[in-house]
Amino acid sequence: MADKQIRIGIIGSGGIAGAHANAYKQMPDVALVAVADVIPGKAAEFIQRQGLPSAQAFDDHLRLLDLDLDGVSVCTPNVAHHRTAVDALHAGKNVLVEKPMAVTLEQGVEMARAAKRAGRILTIGFQPRYDPNMQMIKDIVRSGQLGKVYYAETGGGRRRGAPGGTFIRKDLAGSGAIADIGCYALDMVLDALDHPRPLTVSAYTSNYFGTSPKYHPDWARFEVEDFGVALVRLEGGITLNFKVSWAMHMDSLGATMFLGTDAGLKVGPAGSGAWDGTISSCTLYHDLLGHHTASPIPLQNHNVRIFYEKVRAFVVAIQEGKPAPIPGEQILRNQAIIDGILRSSAEGREVAIEIPEI
Numbered sequence: 375m376a377d378k379q380i381r382i383g384i385i386g387s388g389g390i391a392g393a394h395a396n397a398y399k400q401m402p403d404v405a406l407v408a409v410a411d412v413i414p415g416k417a418a419e420f421i422q423r424q425g426l427p428s429a430q431a432f433d434d435h436l437r438l439l440d441l442d443l444d445g446v447s448v449c450t451p452n453v454a455h456h457r458t459a460v461d462a463l464h465a466g467k468n469v470l471v472e473k474p475m476a477v478t479l480e481q482g483v484e485m486a487r488a489a490k491r492a493g494r495i496l497t498i499g500f501q502p503r504y505d506p507n508m509q510m511i512k513d514i515v516r517s518g519q520l521g522k523v524y525y526a527e528t529g530g531g532r533r534r535g536a537p538g539g540t541f542i543r544k545d546l547a548g549s550g551a552i553a554d555i556g557c558y559a560l561d562m563v564l565d566a567l568d569h570p571r572p573l574t575v576s577a578y579t580s581n582y583f584g585t586s587p588k589y590h591p592d593w594a595r596f597e598v599e600d601f602g603v604a605l606v607r608l609e610g611g612i613t614l615n616f617k618v619s620w621a622m623h624m625d626s627l628g629a630t631m632f633l634g635t636d637a638g639l640k641v642g643p644a645g646s647g648a649w650d651g652t653i654s655s656c657t658l659y660h661d662l663l664g665h666h667t668a669s670p671i672p673l674q675n676h677n678v679r680i681f682y683e684k685v686r687a688f689v690v691a692i693q694e695g696k697p698a699p700i701p702g703e704q705i706l707r708n709q710a711i712i713d714g715i716l717r718s719s720a721e722g723r724e725v726a727i728e729i730p731e732i
């Protein structure tokens with residue numbers, strides 16, 4: 375443990391900020407010293423609720439960034455990730471940004487460039503990366519035992535799970551189910567495949583449930599998509615079939631699968647459909663002429679506190695001068711697919727994806 379406490383601030387004091395604060399409070403080598411929220415008084419209430427009497431409250435993140443801080447957690451709605459993270463990096467702070475990285479690819483690119491210019495950490499908060507079963511899936515896919523992987527299919531589906539609040543407003547969230555839960559499924563597959571570059575996207579989105587008084591209490595203010603499907607061409611001749619839903623008349627959108635020339639891997643979805651890092655099964659398939667096998671792979675005990683681990687990895691990277699645990703530059707490919715889906719859906723045609731150099 376470092377002899378000096380790491381000084382941390384939180385920007386945005388809504389729901390998920392509580393999980394960040396809980397994690398930091400368990401670390402004796404961290405001092406949570408400041409919280410900012412644009413709603414006047416909200417940061418002070420948060421500080422009181424969290425029992426942080428010596429922390430300072432601000433209603434402008436720029437004033438928080440004037441403090442001597444080692445890092446900040448960005449816990450604002452998606453649309454403010456970009457501005458707050460770029461300002462924090464310019465101010466020389468290391469940054470942990472909640473998922474999804476941003477709303478547009480352009481914003482993500484600016485964030486990654488700001489991190490590079492500042493020589494600071496920009497890490498994106500995908501806690502399922504710390505689930506040992508996710509690491510096992512990645513190890514299997516990257517080991518080469520599937521042969522050449524030519525197809526992957528993934529997604530996440532809730533039956534009746536459209537949120538409300540800031541998540542359904544276009545100006546605050548940018549996108550609905552695709553960015554909110556779809557980014558997790560994309561991260562699982564892209565990470566297992568070692569982050570191939572996305573080339574094109576052909577996508578469709580809809581919001582029949584969110585905008586219906588029968589299905590959503592806040593239907594009149596529902597502005598984002600609650601369903602999306604996309605065919606994504608990835609470099610290396612891999613096709614990705616991606617689908618995600620916040621509400622549907624179906625129990626699940628099915629398993630995640632990787633088809634390779636030597637074997638296939640099927641990953642059972644989480645029970646609730648929410649992509650929270652838990653999976654229900656993992657099976658390896660071999661189908662040769664006249665000989666088929668399906669080998670279940672035992673799942674590891676899911677007792678790792680994945681949210682704590684993601685926050686801890688950020689702190690340790692700061693203390694030890696390590697690179698970002700989940701680098702913003704890597705997550706640009708995830709963001710580029712989300713961006714491509716929204717563009718393709720709006721334009722009603724396949725679109726090309728180009729990610730500028732950072």
Ligand SMILES: NC(=O)c1ccc[n+]([C@@H]2O[C@H](COP(=O)([O-])OP(=O)(O)OC[C@H]3O[C@@H](n4cnc5c(N)ncnc54)[C@H](O)[C@@H]3O)[C@@H](O)[C@H]2O)c1
Pocket residue numbers: 385386387388389390391410411412413416434435449450451452454458472473474499501539540554
């Ligand atoms: N990793 C996870 O498991 C997980 C779970 C839920 C949400 N999230 C992500 O966390 C983010 C926040 O979600 P939430 O549920 O906490 O939302 P929320 O609406 O409850 O809270 C966001 C807070 O940020 C404040 N805010 C807005 N703009 C700001 C700015 N410029 N500066 C300072 N404060 C600002 C709002 O006033 C609000 O209090 C979203 O990006 C969401 O996708 C991640």
